[in-house]
Amino acid sequence: MPVSPYIASLRAHVGHALLLIPAVTAVIRDGERFLLARHADSGQWGLVGGSIEPGEHPADALVREVHEEIGTGIRVLGIVGVYGGEELTVEYPNGDRVAYVTTAYSCTLTGAPRPDLDEILEVAWFSRDEAVALDLQPYVERVLADA
Incomplete structure (x- = not known):
């Protein structure tokens, strides 16, 4: 997965050290069903989303990330909640460490x-109920409960 130029520039200075990154998450619903995605880096099921670029409005970042990852548009309905903590701290295979703080939007x-x-x-x-039986990314169950 490509690293944004902004993150790459930070990594040039801090190496693999922990970065706190603002992010967005799409909670895509159809009635009582949620659209989940199996992520290539972990094999786990989760929600679609990603980092906010400098100067980018969060809702615009959400629309961009959904289009990049699943090739379609969304209608943003409102905010579900804001999430962070250990469940959103990730160490990537290359050793980069990231702590995301993500705003989840209903879409x-x-x-x-x-x-x-x-x-x-x-x-x-x-x-x-079906989702909680999957191998989920750690924060997803909490977001779905709030949605």
Whole structure:
């Protein structure tokens, strides 16, 4: 998965040290079902989202990330909540450490999702009960409970 020029410039100075990064998460619903994505880096199921670039409005970052990862648009309905902590601290295979603080937004799709096969391997719809039986990224169950 590509690293943004901004993150790359920070990494040039701090190496693999922990970075606190603002992010966005799409909680995409269709009635009682949620669209989850299986992430290539971990193989776990989670929500679609990513980092906010400098100067970018969070909702614009969300629209960009959804389009990049699953090739479709969304309609942003509102904020579900803001999340951080150990569940959102990640160490990537190259040793980079990141602590995300993510704003989760409730959304609906405006087209058919198509995983990019780079960051996202597959997408599928799950009820909340079905989702908790999956190998989920650590923060997802908390976000779905709030949604």
